[in-house]
Amino acid sequence: MTRLMSCVRNRYQEGLSQIYFNQQLSFNNIYQCSLQHEALILFEIYANFIDEIDSSLVCEVFDGISMYRIGWCSQGLFNHEHYLITGECYLGIINAAIINQTGFYSLRNLSHRDCSILTISFSNQSLYWPNVQARNDMYAQNFTEISRDKQEYLCRIMNRPNLLLVDHSVMISNESSGDNRKQQLSTNMSDEGLLKKKKLSPETLRKS
Amino acid sequence: MISNILILDGEFPSDERYFLWSHRYFLTHKPYALPELLKSRSVWDYPSLIDIYGLVDLITHNRTIDEIESFELLLPAFPDMYIRSFAYRSLISQITSHDLIIYLPQLLQIIKFDYDYSSPIIEHLLKESIHDHRLAHKLYWYLRQLLLTENIHFTRYYYLFMSLLYVIGENFRIELQNEYDLCINLRKIGLELKKTKSNKGYFLIEQLKELNNEFFQSSKYSCRLPCQFSFITNNIDINSCSIFNSLTLPVKLVFNPIDLSCEKYYSIYKIGDDLRVKIFFYK
Numbered sequence: 001m002t003r004l005m006s007c008v009r010n011r012y013q014e015g016l017s018q019i020y021f022n023q024q025l026s027f028n029n030i031y032q033c034s035l036q037h038e039a040l041i042l043f044e045i046y047a048n049f050i051d052e053i054d055s056s057l058v059c060e061v062f063d064g065i066s067m068y069r070i071g072w073c074s075q076g077l078f079n080h081e082h083y084l085i086t087g088e089c090y091l092g093i094i095n096a097a098i099i100n101q102t103g104f105y106s107l108r109n110l111s112h113r114d115c116s117i118l119t120i121s122f123s124n125q126s127l128y129w130p131n132v133q134a135r136n137d138m139y140a141q142n143f144t145e146i147s148r149d150k151q152e153y154l155c156r157i158m159n160r161p162n163l164l165l166v167d168h169s170v171m172i173s174n175e176s177s178g179d180n181r182k183q184q185l186s187t188n189m190s191d192e193g194l195l196k197k198k199k200l201s202p203e204t205l206r207k208s
Numbered sequence: 209m210i211s212n213i214l215i216l217d218g219e220f221p222s223d224e225r226y227f228l229w230s231h232r233y234f235l236t237h238k239p240y241a242l243p244e245l246l247k248s249r250s251v252w253d254y255p256s257l258i259d260i261y262g263l264v265d266l267i268t269h270n271r272t273i274d275e276i277e278s279f280e281l282l283l284p285a286f287p288d289m290y291i292r293s294f295a296y297r298s299l300i301s302q303i304t305s306h307d308l309i310i311y312l313p314q315l316l317q318i319i320k321f322d323y324d325y326s327s328p329i330i331e332h333l334l335k336e337s338i339h340d341h342r343l344a345h346k347l348y349w350y351l352r353q354l355l356l357t358e359n360i361h362f363t364r365y366y367y368l369f370m371s372l373l374y375v376i377g378e379n380f381r382i383e384l385q386n387e388y389d390l391c392i393n394l395r396k397i398g399l400e401l402k403k404t405k406s407n408k409g410y411f412l413i414e415q416l417k418e419l420n421n422e423f424f425q426s427s428k429y430s431c432r433l434p435c436q437f438s439f440i441t442n443n444i445d446i447n448s449c450s451i452f453n454s455l456t457l458p459v460k461l462v463f464n465p466i467d468l469s470c471e472k473y474y475s476i477y478k479i480g481d482d483l484r485v486k487i488f489f490y491k
Contacts, residue, residue: 080326134261
């Protein structure tokens, strides 16, 4: 599900290692039809410092210069009416030193008056994400119809320890802690919601 | 446990992914198979969804998705809102209103991973809150705290908070506001207590007397406790209250019940917490 990330991140433009402000950005390897409905675009803002540097900032070297990630912001590509967003967007930049980067949306999180803003202009071409008509011609098949080897292989894959299921089995074995079981179900969630990721500045996302 | 976390975070090798997905019709009856099958999908574009959603529908017709499987489908690994809405609906069909209160902290964290602000669980929580004041009370106080601590998701919680205030009706809204006012008053007392250099015990008694007279209007006015929906109080038992000898100056607060046949409510109040967070019962 997160497969688009590396593609966009690493190959957004041939020969460029970074993007500066006021540049147009096009994703030559990404097609609109291959976008996931929940796709996000995420910008990381890097800067170099002449004076003292906050040691907690993530550092990367671009063109031989050490740059530090000072902020980030993200935006869902489709709006609540399933249209690809168009026009100018104002993304509230979140301080990278304070809050870890996530794949969530900052556009509607401009809650602070002094929040820095990254302005992005998206293409004005309208694109609607159509409703998906799920297939209804599928039929369940009996597990025992496949060979014993395949059954065993599938079981091995499926029965591989899974964090939630392991926790579940441990917790229900202790009948006296029924409520604890319910409280602990999702304590290990990590932020994996990130689908698309990009470095730097205001650019235009243009359909390829 | 660490190895399990690594397995969960890692993806299936491509050969396993292919093998799993190509045998999906044989796994429709297997409990907890759906998250694994969906994890085996690496492409979620429009043409693929026709097939993926078809599989979800097929599994729905063949077996029940329990709350454990539903919760797994609500992890951030599954951002697709069709899948998440399906998981929410399955969860809602499985849990009682009592369970809903127990799961509330998890649900309020899980909604962070929704692409949209609206979802079946949000609608369900709001609908249930209309007639279940115990749930509304819990939801109100969880959201109050999240509004203080959340940064990135502040707006999401703010919308839910405002929606809750809108649906619960004016009387209960006023009641919740009174509970909030009680917390504000206690916080003010706690802060002043820390500042005061005179006799702290005496200062506390005077402040609590004032609270009884002004907030509770000499027992004419009653209020639920934020930490205990079923406990209604109309004054504080000042003689039983005291200050603990600690840097943060926790205060032992004892609330009298409005129904005198009930037991008093013993608690510790510490600055920086609302009453819901750090309440200890004395036995």
